[in-house]
């Protein structure tokens with residue numbers, strides 16, 4: 211575990227943050243390239259078998275970079291990662307990248323692609339990464355439905371066929387049924403006409419102030 215900690219957060223206000231002030235300017239004009247280079251680094255690391263000389267060189271470079279980044283850590287409400295809606299997956303490099311083509315009462319439609327670093331085994335995507343994409347986009351469908359924040363209560367993924375890497379895939383999520391705060395969300399992931407996975411899930415609308 212690294213000792214690096216993000217900056218102290220502001221007072222805990224639960225899941226609702228009316229003052230998010232989302233801006234595509236956060237992180238500056240080169241934040242997109244910064245994000246992309248980090249994803250590329252993760253791709254390379256997933257497949258690299260470095261010489262010891264290269265490993266030592268990379269360790270020194272990364273330590274230097276991490277020390278520089280330590281000077282610029284902010285809290286989760288201020289970081290561009292997760293709020294740069296102009297970037298794939300809102301600039302959150304922990305998510306598989308996606309681009310939203312529709313988000314409304316009929317649900318969310320996105321193009322998602324799994325990169326080399328999402329490798330599970332034998333050249334295809336890790337099932338956990340598929341679940342991460344469904345969690346985020348299922349959460350988005352329920353958030354749009356209630357115009358608020360929801361948390362996942364359960365997420366069942368049916369893996370119907372292998373999910374390829376480096377391929378634009380269609381993910382669709384929608385609230386199938388609402389019962390008060392309970393949003394039953396269905397979703398599919400397709401490679402062309404082929405169904406890769408689908409979900410049965412429940413998202414709960416948070417009460418004001420609820421974490």
Ligand SMILES: CCCCCCCCCC(=O)SCCNC(=O)CCNC(=O)[C@H](O)C(C)(C)COP(=O)(O)OP(=O)(O)OC[C@H]1O[C@@H](n2cnc3c(N)ncnc32)[C@H](O)[C@@H]1OP(=O)(O)O
Nearest residue numbers: 345346347348349350353360361362363364392412414421
């Ligand atoms: C636009 C940006 C989009 C961003 C999207 C990001 C999405 C990311 C979503 C996540 O990953 S959230 C992180 C993973 N989830 C969690 O950590 C949640 C942990 N669990 C909790 O915090 C609470 O258990 C939870 C908020 C889900 C529910 O607690 P509550 O106290 O608010 O509700 P309660 O326990 O009273 O349950 C409300 C109803 O849901 C039902 N319920 C809750 N959990 C259930 C469950 N697991 N299975 C079936 N039903 C469940 C419960 O029975 C009840 O039904 P009834 O109203 O009919 O009585």
